[in-house]
Each structure stands twice: as structure tokens, then as C-alpha cells.
Amino acid sequence: MTANPSSSQRPVMLITGGSRGIGAATAVLAGRAGYAVAINYRDNVQAAEATASAVEAAGGEAWCIQADVASEDSIMAMFAALDARFGRLDVLVNNAGIVDKKARVQDMSGERLQRMFMVNTVSAFICAREAVKRMSTELGKEGGAIVNVSSAASRLGSANQYVDYAASKGAIDVLTLGLAQEVAGAGIRVNAVRPGLIDTDIHASGGIPNRVNDLGPSVPMGRGGSPEEVAEAIMWLASDKASYTTMSLVDVSGGR
Numbered sequence: 001m002t003a004n005p006s007s008s009q010r011p012v013m014l015i016t017g018g019s020r021g022i023g024a025a026t027a028v029l030a031g032r033a034g035y036a037v038a039i040n041y042r043d044n045v046q047a048a049e050a051t052a053s054a055v056e057a058a059g060g061e062a063w064c065i066q067a068d069v070a071s072e073d074s075i076m077a078m079f080a081a082l083d084a085r086f087g088r089l090d091v092l093v094n095n096a097g098i099v100d101k102k103a104r105v106q107d108m109s110g111e112r113l114q115r116m117f118m119v120n121t122v123s124a125f126i127c128a129r130e131a132v133k134r135m136s137t138e139l140g141k142e143g144g145a146i147v148n149v150s151s152a153a154s155r156l157g158s159a160n161q162y163v164d165y166a167a168s169k170g171a172i173d174v175l176t177l178g179l180a181q182e183v184a185g186a187g188i189r190v191n192a193v194r195p196g197l198i199d200t201d202i203h204a205s206g207g208i209p210n211r212v213n214d215l216g217p218s219v220p221m222g223r224g225g226s227p228e229e230v231a232e233a234i235m236w237l238a239s240d241k242a243s244y245t246t247m248s249l250v251d252v253s254g255g256r
């Protein structure tokens with residue numbers, strides 16, 4: 001990684017968990033829209049590099065940055081590297097997230113709960129905090145947009161599956177509602193998307209690789225969604241086309 005503060009006149013979008021799934025699909029659409037895309041990943045450098053190649057093929061600029069968003073130190077190092085590389089931030093997509101194995105609340109360990117809320121919730125607060133410092137017109141910056149990736153689970157509760165995950169996303173909804181009001185006068189819009197059943201690796205990581213095929217027919221639209229269908233909503237919320245939209249929770253969930 002080389003410091004190159006003047007490398008880009010493009011708007012800069014940081015996507016946590018940009019290496020795969022919904023984050024990767026968003027990165028490619030952002031590349032098509034002309035962004036310089038900072039692709040955060042935790043472990044999968046090959047996936048991050050493949051996404052970077054796709055961003056560049058789409059016409060954007062790409063930069064991969066490893067950081068475990070469960071660690072505040074790691075997030076701070078990521079933002080320091082972002083500053084050195086681009087010297088600006090226009091859009092933050094708080095996308096990195098995990099599920100755990102199917103379990104009932106009565107069987108969830110404290111360690112599991114800590115990890116779930118660190119990766120899915122505390123990370124989003126810390127990244128949002130750092131983004132606001134780099135966007136706020138009250139601090140002499142140029143404004144920007146934050147898009148949080150929540151889940152339909154925050155409405156549904158995910159009983160007998162992963163209530164911890166659903167609750168971690170409920171907190172993301174409330175972060176969105178509260179922060180949006182705090183920074184509306186500082187040139188920053190804050191919104192969330194709430195995807196339903198989307199065809200990514202996350203289901204296999206939770207031990208249910210066939211989840212989208214199995215449950216797709218039960219969705220009112222009769223199928224699961226694609227990462228690109230979620231990415232389109234994220235890109236709209238990030239863009240000036242959504243210039244009067246803040247504090248919104250946008251469901252991308254096929255009718256459920």
C-alpha cells in the first residue's frame with residue numbers, strides 16, 4: 001500500500017466487507033458510477049482482489065484494505081490508511097456482517113453474543129463515527145452519505161434461528177434513525193437497506209448452504225434476491241438522486 005493522497009479526484013466510497021456478496025456487488029456498481037472504491041476485507045484477500053479487478057473493469061478505481069471490523073484498533077488503522085491514500089471520504093457502506101449457527105437464545109454463549117454485536121453493530125458505530133469526522137460540514141468537510149446494511153431480520157426476529165443476529169440488526173436500524181438526525185444539518189445523509197433472503201455465502205457460513213433455494217419459494221415474490229438487487233438500492237441511497245432521503249430504512253426483501 002503506497003500513500004498517494006492526490007491519487008483521485010473521484011468520489012471515494014469505503015465498503016466494509018467489500019470482498020464478497022452484497023459488498024462486492026456494491027463495489028462493482030460503484031466502479032461503474034466512477035467511484036474510487038476502498039474494499040475492506042477480513043481474511044479473503046483473493047476475493048478482495050477479484051472484486052478490485054471487477055471494479056476496475058467497470059471503470060472505477062479500486063483499493064483493497066484488510067481490517068477486522070471487530071477490532072477498534074483495526075478500524076482506526078483502516079481509516080488512517082484511507083486518509084493517506086485518498087485524503088477524503090464521500091460514502092461509507094457499513095456492510096460487513098456475520099451470522100452464527102442456528103440456535104435458540106437459551107443456548108447462546110456470552111462469547112457468541114459479544115462477537116455478534118462487535119462485528120455487526122459496534123463496528124458500524126465506530127466506522128460511522130470516523131466517517132462523520134471526515135464528512136461533516138460542521139468540521140469543514142464536504143458532506144457525504146452513510147448506508148448501513150441491516151436486515152429484514154430486524155423486523156422479523158429470526159426466532160429459533162438467530163435472534164442475536166436479528167437484534168444486532170435492530171440496533172443498526174436505530175443507529176440509522178438517530179445518527180441521521182444528528183448529522184442532517186452537517187451535510188450527511190444516513191440510511192439503511194434491509195435485505196431479505198439474498199443469495200450469498202453468508203448462509204453456508206451459518207451452516208445452511210441451501211437456505212436460499214429452500215426458503216425462496218416462501219417469499220411472496222417466490223425467490224431469493226441477488227446481491228446486485230441490494231446493491232442497486234445501496235447505490236441509490238449513496239447517490240445525489242437520494243438528496244432528500246435520510247433516516248430511511250429501505251426494505252429489499254421480495255415482499256416479506
Ligand code: NAP
Nearest residue numbers: 017019020021022042043044068069097151198200201202
Ligand atoms: P457474505 O457473502 O458472507 O460476505 C461477508 C463480507 O463481510 C465478506 O466480505 C467478509 O470478508 C466481510 N467480513 C465478515 N466479517 C468481517 C470482519 N470482522 N471484518 C471485516 N470484514 C468482515 O455476506 P453478505 O450476505 O454479502 O452480507 C453482507 C451484509 O448483508 C451483512 O451485514 C449481512 O448481515 C447483510 N444481510 C445479508 C443477507 C443475506 O441473505 N445474504 C440478508 C440480510 C442482510 P472476507 O471475504 O475477508 O471474509
